[in-house]
Amino acid sequence: MNTAASEKVNVDAKLSINKFYVDEENAHIVLKEDVDMNEYRKLMVACPAGIYKLNKNGEVFFDYAGCLECGTCRILCGKTILAKWEFPRGTFGVEYRYG
């Protein structure tokens, strides 16, 4: 029996429990215009917040709003498909109540 692999994760539901102060005016992570999909797929696997997604048409769909600011994408793709990776401006971003 393998119950473990049977349920597909819903990361968005988990992120919705967190406290975020989203900076609507300033994206702290920006992708380059032409994204190499092989690089992008690395982030689809590694990002703990699952914010590197594909839309219904299989195109890049990315929203920085649920970012946990861990830096995984910067380590994997900072030099390839990210045009910008900064910390959110002061007071913005995720706020851990437990951590």
Add this chain to the structure above:
Amino acid sequence: MADEAFDAIIVGGGIAGTVAAYLLAKEGMEVLLIERGNFPGSKNMTGGRLYSHSLEKIMPGFAEEAPIERKITRERVYMMTEDSAAGLDFYSGRLGVQGQDSYSVLRAPFDQWLGEKAESAGANIVSGICVENLIVNDGQVGGVVAGEDEITARVVILADGINSLLAQKIGMREEFKPHQMAVGVKELWELPASVIEDRFGCSDNEGTACMFAGSPSDGRIGGGFLYTNKESISLGVVATLSDLGEKTVPQMMEDFHNHPAVAPLLKGATLKEYSGHLVPEGGFDMMPRIIGNGVMVVGDGAGLCINLGYAIRGMDFAIASAECAAKAVLDAKQNDDFSAAGLQNYQKYMEESFVLPDMKLYRQFPHFLEGTPRIFDAYPKMAVDMLTDMFVMDGKPARPLMKKMMPHVKKIGIWNLIKDGWKGMKTI
């Protein structure tokens, strides 16, 4: 003295930053700690467990007062496959003796408390400001830049975490490499204290730490962890960035908490937070330059972490590195020399403490893990298969134990077992 606004500016209100601020303020230094979140701890996350020794040295008896969760007196280590878990359970009061004890902690409350200690010692703490740059005059760091503001100091301590963008901007380090880094993801599950104590067999205020190798990280380099807090359970997965396959990290987390050996422990629990963080796992070989002119790097930013599988240490290193850096600042002030040469005692104190000796002792261990993928896949399967054969009685004619076990050993190969065991023992 020159006209700098502060003796020291510390960037980052984590465990290293707050401890450095506390120690310097206590010695009468003018200290400013700048935190980008809304309070020290608001951006921080740990598995996690704090080995108390280094903080105990600085604040004896801190656990009486600090918002720690539980004293860990029970250690469990598991090899896990997708449907089974084979474990070792060690309870001992000796694990809880002051000075060698460890505590589960949650960083938002804990770091906030450390920040308050630093403030009562006289440190200035400003939250909600992100330092974007350092002031550098003729190669000497002389303060920080945040938005329109420039604030000067004789020395800047970079306690800005694993991503330390500032250390990179001034060329103190290269970008860390994927094989040196793991991503950690954690779920915080709320449960009543009495339920936790019943399920984990612990008394009041005592708790359990569990490490898992095998299926939590999809049979690749990494593992799972579980720590009991006062009224919650920290459950998480760590996976090395260079060794990811098809399964996503959030899916690893989901599968881990749904594992038939884990799910009952969480029954009825409510998810309260979902967090992520990088873990520097490359050991000594990933350490950057830690001293520059007018600047030092402490904690995660300096790559100070050791993951031995059964014990993961980072916060005790962060605290000790902060202490070494603070002592070096006091020396530099006395000699009125904040150049790299004037701050060299940071290196010296790190050599004299446990920090650099331990980092060096385990230097080969990360390479051993990278070169021995069997630990995360074949060995957990072997352990589970052997135990299955041992404990399952199916009415078929029994065979001698040795005969039952050998086929499982042979799957891996006796020679490989000996080789891996020997290589592993040499690195720890």
